[in-house]
Amino acid sequence: MTGDWQARFKEIFGIKWPKLLESLGQTVYMLGWALLIGAVIGLGLALLLVLCRKGGLRQNRAVHAVVNAYVNIVRSMPFIITLVFVFPLTRLIVGKTYGSTAMLVPLVIYISPYMARLIENSLLEVSPGVIEAALAMGATTWQIVLRFLLPEALPSIVLAMTTGTVGLLGATAMAGYVGGGGVGDLALTYGYQRYNFPLLILTVVILVIFVQLLQLLGSRISGRLRRNK
């Protein structure tokens, strides 16, 4: 009776606690790194889009056309396709095509153009008057980006990245299916394939909580930035 109870305590909906925690850890790992790398690349692409666009500070049709096309093409591919499509690249970079680290490659490739579009929109919201004032002060392009464009767009960029992160969370679940681990993997292998319906529900609840927390955090930070400083 007590043993039964202890066994029950060690497990939740048919899986052991360490397994659940491991899955959570893998999700956070994939989410965190893909977000960090993806946001940096996305920011770079967004700056290229904004600076090189028609009427931009460094108007350059060729660069804009190439970046724009790249962003559109990658964005139009479903993640599950991107995932298998970039297997050769993944193997080249990481050495294998399974595991959380290997999954970072498709995740970054998937999320960075998405981030680029979102951040591009944020940057375009910055008042042209402020940019003109910066130019009139004799600011270089680099100074305008660092001192005017990014600080002015920051609250909006944080919100954009929050939206991007939620999208990324969905992608990490799919990455789990091809061996990335994480909460998504848990749901599919242990929940769906073993007909463990309660576990499936648990993973959904976990993902919902994740999204809620991310959104709350993003809105908080953005709001604080917007208020002042």
Next chain:
Amino acid sequence: MIEIDHAVKTFDDGRREVHALRDVSLRVEKGDIYGIVGFSGAGKSTLLRLVNGLEKPDSGTVRVAGQDISALGSRELLRLRRRIGMVFQQFNLLERKTVRHNVALPLLLAGTPRQEAERRVKDVLRFVELEDKENAYVSQLSGGQKQRVGIARALATSPEILLCDEATSALDPQTTESILLLLRRVNREMGVTILLITHQMQVIQMICNKVAVMEHGKIVEEGSVLDVFGMPRQEVTRRFVRTVINDRIPEKFVSVVRDERRNQQVELLKFIGDSVKEPLIAELCRMQGLEVNILGANIQQLQDTVMSVFILQLIGGDEAISQAEERIDGAGALRERMVLEA
């Protein structure tokens, strides 16, 4: 200080061509407060932006402080821009930053040493009377205060030229006046040459010594403010001058002139400065066979002098009227015969 010769600028937005500047030439001397007035779309703002290279002319030359702008490399252009301050209608400040941050920005960009920059920020903030708002956020300030921050920012790098793009157009009349007085102090106490564009003739009247009137991408009239206000030649100039100095017969008096059956002549008189001291009107009233009606009078301060406008109805024989006209011309007044529009 600023020499623009035969500047032409056409914008092509794909659907149609917009001729912003059609052969515009302009001379601004050191120490001037030069005003360019015109309705929106006249090309003023393009003309202003030629001076700091924010716009490049399709043809023609722009020389600032002896340097041909089109010949400057990008680094030299940046350096020149630091010698030219610019103030905007919508202030264009970083709203979420402090006043100090905003004013210090141009110094930061120019690589001014920190201590020197801090001192300079304090100095210019004192000059614009905002020293107590140093740590306030721009978003907390009123429109007038924001424009003072804008002016302080423009002055931070000690420029020789200040460009004002409709600097008072977003402000109420009282605030406008205080900002204009501040600009005059910038000109007089700091020796900064000011080129401003506006659609408000009061701005020109209050602080400018020279004025150019723009219409459809051309300067149609220019000169000293006294000359242009006293003798506007173009219709558009008359319309602008009329917004501050009324030279029309008041509506209610039109019938007085129309219903007069005796021989009469309506005269528009303008006096500038000292000539107003002579008791001309009193003399006219004493003339034999002449009756004088004052239909309108308007006295305005223009820079350091006064301009008075009178509309007189002279009634009497042709001879008496021409004698009166001689007397008026002798007194140094600008005189025009007015004809009632049918």
